[in-house]
Amino acid sequence: MIVTQDLCKTFPGRGGHGSAVEAVKNVNLQVKQGEIFGFLGPNGAGKTTTMRMLTTLLPPSGGSAHIVGHNLARESKYIRQEIGYVSQKGGCYELATGYENLVLQGRLYGLSRAAAVHKADELVQSFHMEEYCHRKVKTYSGGQRRHVDLGMGVMHNPKLLFLDEPTTGLDPTSRTNFWDEIKKLRERGITVFLTTHYLEEADSLCDTICIMDHGTVAAQGTALELKRHVAGDVLSIGMSPDAFAQAKALLETRPDVRDIQTTADALKLYVDAGEHALPEILPLLVQAKITVTTLEMARPSLDEVFLKTTGRSLQNEDGKEAAQ
Ligand SMILES: Nc1ncnc2c1ncn2[C@@H]1O[C@H](COP(=O)(O)OP(=O)(O)OP(=O)(O)O)[C@@H](O)[C@H]1O
Ligand SMILES: [Mg+2]
Structure with a gap:
């Protein structure tokens, strides 16, 4: 068109x-x-x-x-x-x-x-x-x-x-x-x-x-x-910090894992497609006898995409406009 x-x-x-x-x-x-x-x-x-x-x-x-x-x-x-x-x-x-x-x-x-x-x-x-x-x-x-x-x-x-x-x-x-x-x-x-x-x-x-x-x-x-292009899906996998190193070693070589970060009690995995990665990653952790305590899958918002591509948040400008 x-x-x-x-x-x-x-x-x-x-x-x-x-x-x-x-x-x-x-x-x-x-x-x-x-x-x-x-x-x-x-x-x-x-x-x-x-x-x-x-x-x-x-x-x-x-x-x-x-x-x-x-x-x-x-x-x-x-x-x-x-x-x-x-x-x-x-x-x-x-x-x-x-x-x-x-x-x-x-x-x-x-x-x-x-x-x-x-x-x-x-x-x-x-x-x-x-x-x-x-x-x-x-x-x-x-x-x-x-x-x-x-x-x-x-x-x-x-x-x-x-x-x-x-x-x-x-x-x-x-x-x-x-x-x-x-x-x-x-x-x-x-x-x-x-x-x-x-x-x-x-x-x-x-x-x-x-x-x-x-x-x-x-x-x-x-x-x-x-x-997905900008950030990928985020899998937050709760586990004991003692298991971080082992889990990281197990997962960081996977081609769909772009980045791994840790919080106080969870591993944050940035992956291409969460729905495909999750069913493959969980059995690996179970096999390695790592206890998964919590599990969360999230997609970045469009504002995060905007922030990453332009270096600015549109949300603020949006909010400002709404207040005018
Ligand atoms: N006739 C014009 N002469 C000079 N500059 C212009 C003219 N029309 C638009 N511009 C400038 O071109 C740029 C883009 O303007 P445009 O109206 O396309 O933006 P926009 O994305 O539609 O913004 P908004 O969300 O505010 O509607 C602005 O810097 C604007 O000042
Ligand atoms: Mg306009």
């Missing part, structure tokens, strides 16, 4: 002391059909800039991209017909009702009045907008407004939908409801490309996650791949 090669964007002369801002540097992305692709990164990482280039709104300074099979540089007209875009700010007309906004959007995309009305009815039902859709948008809550934005993004049945921070500012319940709507779009075969600051959103919603930092891709993969 999306392939980019060394995509770049430099804004001339507007950075500190009038220098150029390299907002996006050599970004290579691959987005598969039917997936929810999450673009994760702190403020200023280059997420919106990348999205604006992919949606044909901003010409790249370098590199190339194909969107839904069309060349970004030469076939933007075709790309626009295939994609939907919901910007960070949204695009509803405040003085019209949500329903009128939907129909107008359909008409702007060339649907007949009957087809636009039919599609708007379908979306009102699907996104549960019956209660408020005939009121003016200016009276809506943030969540209701985001639902209308989402509806406007899919009025013309795009194959690929871009959502820039669709859930920022929503309360936790509205946010999880919104995730359900996005998953419904995926069930209908729509590929979704979204940006977010929320780690738990990327973790539970996105099939593939791309971590952006300072205009470059810091890491890309499924949540599980990223977690």
Whole structure:
């Protein structure tokens, strides 16, 4: 659905002391059909800039991209017909009702009045907008407004939908409801490309996650791949400290053991895949007559991945933002 090669964007002369801002540097992305692709990164990482280039709104300074099979540089007209875009700010007309906004959007995309009305009815039902859709948008809550934005993004049945921070500012319940709507779009075969600051959103919603930092891709993969790639699963095996040396000697030569550390009463084993390592490691310890007192298997959080790949925690920035 999306392939980019060394995509770049430099804004001339507007950075500190009038220098150029390299907002996006050599970004290579691959987005598969039917997936929810999450673009994760702190403020200023280059997420919106990348999205604006992919949606044909901003010409790249370098590199190339194909969107839904069309060349970004030469076939933007075709790309626009295939994609939907919901910007960070949204695009509803405040003085019209949500329903009128939907129909107008359909008409702007060339649907007949009957087809636009039919599609708007379908979306009102699907996104549960019956209660408020005939009121003016200016009276809506943030969540209701985001639902209308989402509806406007899919009025013309795009194959690929871009959502820039669709859930920022929503309360936790509205946010999880919104995730359900996005998953419904995926069930209908729509590929979704979204940006977010929320780690738990990327973790539970996105099939593939791309971590952006300072205009470059810091890491890309499924949540599980990223977690394993960065730190591996952690097996904490409780035992008497007297047995540490023997257990270490027994386990450190295994190819799937990346690192072994000790705490006061446990051996911490960093392994490629905990579910495979555990059933093989336990019998070894039993055979060596080492008594295992406690056992725990844990996966690193996405924030740990973020910390390891960028040297910073996104959680703090997230928290700061929530407090604003
Ligand atoms: N038109 C512009 N002119 C100059 N600099 C720009 C322009 N648009 C964006 N930038 C800069 O490019 C960098 C990336 O901005 P971008 O909006 O892509 O970040 P983002 O990852 O979407 O951040 P956020 O999470 O805050 O939305 C920032 O340093 C920003 O100030
Ligand atoms: Mg942005």
